[in-house]
Amino acid sequence: MNTNRVAIVTGGSRGIGRAVALHLAATGHPVVLAYAGNTAAAEATVGDIEAAGGRATAVRADVADEHAVAALFDTTEEQYGGVDVVVHAAGRMHLSPIADLDLDELDAMHRTNIRGTVVVAQQAARRLRPGGALVTFSTSQVELRHPTYGAYIASKSAVEGLTLVLARELRGRDVTVNAVAPGPTATDLFLDGKDDATLDRLAKLAPLERIGTPEEVAEVVGFLASAAGHWVNGQVVRANGGIA
Template identity: 75%
Template sequence: MSDSQRVAVVTGGSRGIGRQVALRLAADGLAVAVGYAGNQAAAEETVAAITAAGGRALAVRADVADEPAVAALFDAAEASFGGVDVVVHAAGVMTLAPVAEFDLDAFDRMHRTNVRGTFVVAQQAARRLRPGGAIVTFSTSVVGLALPGYAAYAATKGAVEALTLILARELRGRDVTVNAVAPGPTATDLFLDGKDEQTVARLAAQPPLQRLGTPQDIAEVVAFLAGPGRWVNGQVLRANGGIV
C-alpha cells in the first residue's frame, strides 16, 4: 500500500448497494473498511472479494446509530490503512405502510437507523476526513415522487437530504465534498422484500429506460462522487433512470 492510497468507509457494505459500492471503490484502488450491522458472513464475503482482486479491506461490525461503535469503525480504518478519505453511508432500513396504519415503533426504529445513523456517521466523517475527501449519503427518489405508502420512509430520507446539503456548507474550506444519491427502484433485497411480481413490473416500467436499476448502476454514481466528481458538492443526485 502506497502512502497516497485513499481509504473508504462504507456502511451497509455487506450486501446490496453498499456491497457493490465497496467493490467498486476497491476496483478504483481504495482500501475499504466494510461496516455491517449483523451479517458478519456477508461482510466477510465482501472483504474476500476485494482481497481476491488484489485490494485491501476489513470488516467491522457497527450499529450506525451507536456513536462509540461508529467511532470504533473509523478508528479501525485509520489504524489499518492510515486515515479516511471517503465515507459512503449506505446502511438503511425501510418499512412501508400508509400513514394512518403505520406502526410508530417501526417508525422509531427506522428513524434511529436512517436519520440518527446518518447523523452519527456524518459527524465522524466531518471530524476525520482528510482534505480531498468525499461524503456520500443515501436518500431516495421517493422524496420527490411522493408515492403512497412511503411517507415514513421518505420522511427519514428528507431529513438525510437536509443534513447533507447543510453539512456541505459547514465544511467550507476543508476541501471535502458532501452529496446524497437518491436511487429510484433498484433491485436489492431491501426493495424487493414484500412486493409481488406485478408491483415490481409496474415500478420497473416507470423509468424511460424501462427497467429496475441495479446496485452496480448506483455504485457507478457513488464512484464518480468519490473520485473525479470534485465539482459536484452539496447536491442530491436522483439516480433513477429518468423518473420524474
C-alpha cells in the same frame, strides 16, 4: 488530492452498499465495510474484494451508536492511515399507511436513518482528509411520494437536509458532501416478494423502462468519491433512470 484514498462504507455487506464497496475496492481504495449483524455476508464481501486483489476489512457497528462509529473510524485510521471517502449506505425501511403506522417501527427507522446519518456525518466531518468525500443515501421516493412511504420519506428528507447543510459547514476543508437518491434498484431486498407484474410496472415508471442495478448506483457513488467528481458538492443526485 491524496492518491492513497481509503474508504469506509456503512451497510457494506449487502445490496447497494456491497456494490459500492466492491466498486471502490476495484478502483484502488482499501475499504472498511461496516455491517449491522450479518457477519457471513460481510466476510463474503471482504473475501470477494480480496479475491479480486483488493484490500478490505469488516467491522460490526451500529451506525446510531456514536461510540461504535468512532471505533470504526479509529480502526480505519489505525489500519490504513486515514479516511478519505465515507459512503453511508446503511438504512432501514418500513412501509405503512400513515394512519396505521407502528410508532415503534417509526422510532427504529428514524434511529437508523436520521440519528445514524448524523453520527456517521459527525465523524466524517471531523476526520476526512483534504480532498475527501462524504456520500449519504436518500431515495427518489422523496419526489415520487408513493403511498405507504411517508415515514421512510420523512427520514430520508432529513438526510437530504443534513447533507446539504454539512456541505456548507465544511467550507475551506476541501471536502465534498453529496447524497445519492436511487430509484427502484434490483437488490435482493427490493426484489423479494414482488411478482413479475409488479416488477414490470415498476420498470415502466422510468423513461428508460427498466429497473436499475446496484452496480449502476455504485458507479455514481464512485464518481462523487473521485477526483473527477470533486467539483460536485452539496447536491442530491437522483440515480433513477429519469423516474423523477
